[in-house]
Amino acid sequence: MKRATKKKAARTSKFATLRPPRPGRSPRPAAASNQRPTIRDVSVLAGVSRMTVSRVMRKPDSVLPATRDRVNKAISDLGYVPDRAAGSLHTRRTGFIALMLPTLTNANFSAVAHGLTDALRVADYDLLIAYTDYSNAEEERQLRNLLARRPEAIVVTGPVHRRESARMLLGADVPVIEIADLPSRPIDHVVGFSNYQAGRTAARYLIEKGFTRIAAVASANEGDVIDHRGEERIRGFEDELRLSGMSTDYTVRHGKAPVSYSHGTAVAGILLERKPAVEAVFAVSDLSAVGFVMECARRGVRIPEDLSIMGFGDFEIGREINPPLTTIHVDFRALGQRTGQIILELLSEEKSSVTRIVDVQLKVLERASVAAVPGTAGTRRAAT
């Protein structure tokens, strides 16, 4: 029988008969039972060499079916799972993609993670997720951590602000993709949208509806903790107001990033006291806008009759509340998927020096929380 012959041959290491045993190298006993099995344990059990085991796992067709079955049985009996760290040490491919987000507790950012995973699933990549809690210092710390894992691509929520962070990213010698913004000085690739333009778009939308007393609502910068993308939206919003000769006095900054429902609730308390009364509100995030709407309901302020409001981000809850929330939509899941596709392209191509800048769609979703000022019909454009 073939098998017996092969087995014996393998066990007696026929190729090394002339070589004396190496001095310092003990034959190493079979793995202790409490240790995870290695490819060597599998090879011994199956009576083949380590290389054959390796082949069974990565190109099974190059191994004789009988041998393959024997090896597979050994793998399964031992519960062997190859150690990717050891493998990648040799292949220089870790299979890690690093993703740096401000926070996980934000449906849009988790949507990015899901989208990215979707796109990467076809290949054999694992996501290495870190989050910064909106702090640049933490970003740098996390980045150093991530680089120690040798990711094959790095996705950061842009723009990167620290010099040292940018330096590390450049030095990593792997594709870097900034997402969720269009940085003025990109490090490498970009899949994002202009938060500044989003802010301007929101302002233009409200101005065209005929409002003149318009508020912007955002978090306050607190030391190192800054929502840079939110800041950009507010900056664009205020710029557009000014360009139309309007006041930015109604802007309210409150609390630390990230904003959520309670932010809107608190800000409503502040803003609704103002005289003359504010007519329209743009919140830096839907979550804040929703909190604002809820507080208005409690105070008997009718939306949109007494006050119009719009948010940003098209969070699911905005579609469900009464009235539904006008907002600016960005498909974050698609953004993540697109990012994943680009990574796959960049990693498959030989030497792609083409820098990709993808500007993702952004659109106003008109819902019932904004109503035009009577007599305006929502089309009063640049009424000189």
Next chain:
Amino acid sequence: MKRATKKKAARTSKFATLRPPRPGRSPRPAAASNQRPTIRDVSVLAGVSRMTVSRVMRKPDSVLPATRDRVNKAISDLGYVPDRAAGSLHTRRTGFIALMLPTLTNANFSAVAHGLTDALRVADYDLLIAYTDYSNAEEERQLRNLLARRPEAIVVTGPVHRRESARMLLGADVPVIEIADLPSRPIDHVVGFSNYQAGRTAARYLIEKGFTRIAAVASANEGDVIDHRGEERIRGFEDELRLSGMSTDYTVRHGKAPVSYSHGTAVAGILLERKPAVEAVFAVSDLSAVGFVMECARRGVRIPEDLSIMGFGDFEIGREINPPLTTIHVDFRALGQRTGQIILELLSEEKSSVTRIVDVQLKVLERASVAAVPGTAGTRRAAT
């Protein structure tokens, strides 16, 4: 001067003068400029051995200040970041903690991730997050993936259902912690709460408020995609109803896990048609409950006057809507932190064979979305 002497001595490899150069081993040229620097590059630049560089990074006190400074300068000049994969190959410590969640787009699960990170921050661990989209098959696939990274502990959203998954976890020979449930047959450690009891608690609460026509609202199992913890809550809820001699006919199952706002909206459309009219509703998740409440508002169904409703999970939005949502609270962030602490304990102790089962607090938050039936005063307990 001391430094010059040392430097020269180091460069000429004074300890190996008698040994001839090894045959097959080329001295290896300095790393190509486009390659990430290794510890060897640092050692050459600093004029010391690799080991000294390694020491500077992990126990700096054992190196002479002058040498240390020289090495640190080389590290910084080269932008050297050690490769943890290579290090862990030798130390057997990867610094990975694996976390398997059903989804990231659920604030409570992301809170677990944040809590876990909080607790692990003091040590040098990185979280390796995977999610299953509520599929057992995907759980098994992801688990195999995770194990290939050799995590030092594995956190899974319990209970684990597949035989093969459980087998892999046991074979991993690292602490396994099931969270967010109290499995009847735990694999190892547990930090969770009884979803079954949560369901019973909810039912008891509504029964004591005097309701008799009570609905449970959940997702429908769809093939492999099952929200096991939600199922447990519904099971407990219905068991408690039956124990009080009540009907479970009002239970509505709809859509695929995970449920969200639109789930509640859709289910409200179904449930509000029922005759005789339902009096109280328990939704498997706050998100569904919120959607339900919003749909009631649109239909003119007053809460709690016409209908009482309670949810589960104490999501932030439940506190903000009108009326605020009665719910069952579990502190998921604390759950994550507790899990992290236990991991640190387990990994620091020599041989801790003690299995930890932590039953996390769970409490009903009484808010305005549930009102007692007139004449009940909310205290009709087991009215025999």
Next chain:
DNA sequence: GGGTCTTTTGTTAACGTGCACATCTCTCAG
């Protein structure tokens, strides 16, 4: 001034895997 101890630094051999290459086995043509 010679031994001994302490401090500092260097050398070697793994850790688990995969590639390049070497070697054996089998088939088949001539």
Next chain:
DNA sequence: CTGAGAGATGTGCACGTTAACAAAAGACCC
């Protein structure tokens, strides 16, 4: 029956790091 070629399998080393051990250089003591 032999040699070439194809197919199957094995060996050795490298990947980047660190623990254990070794060695050198001072410090210190009598």
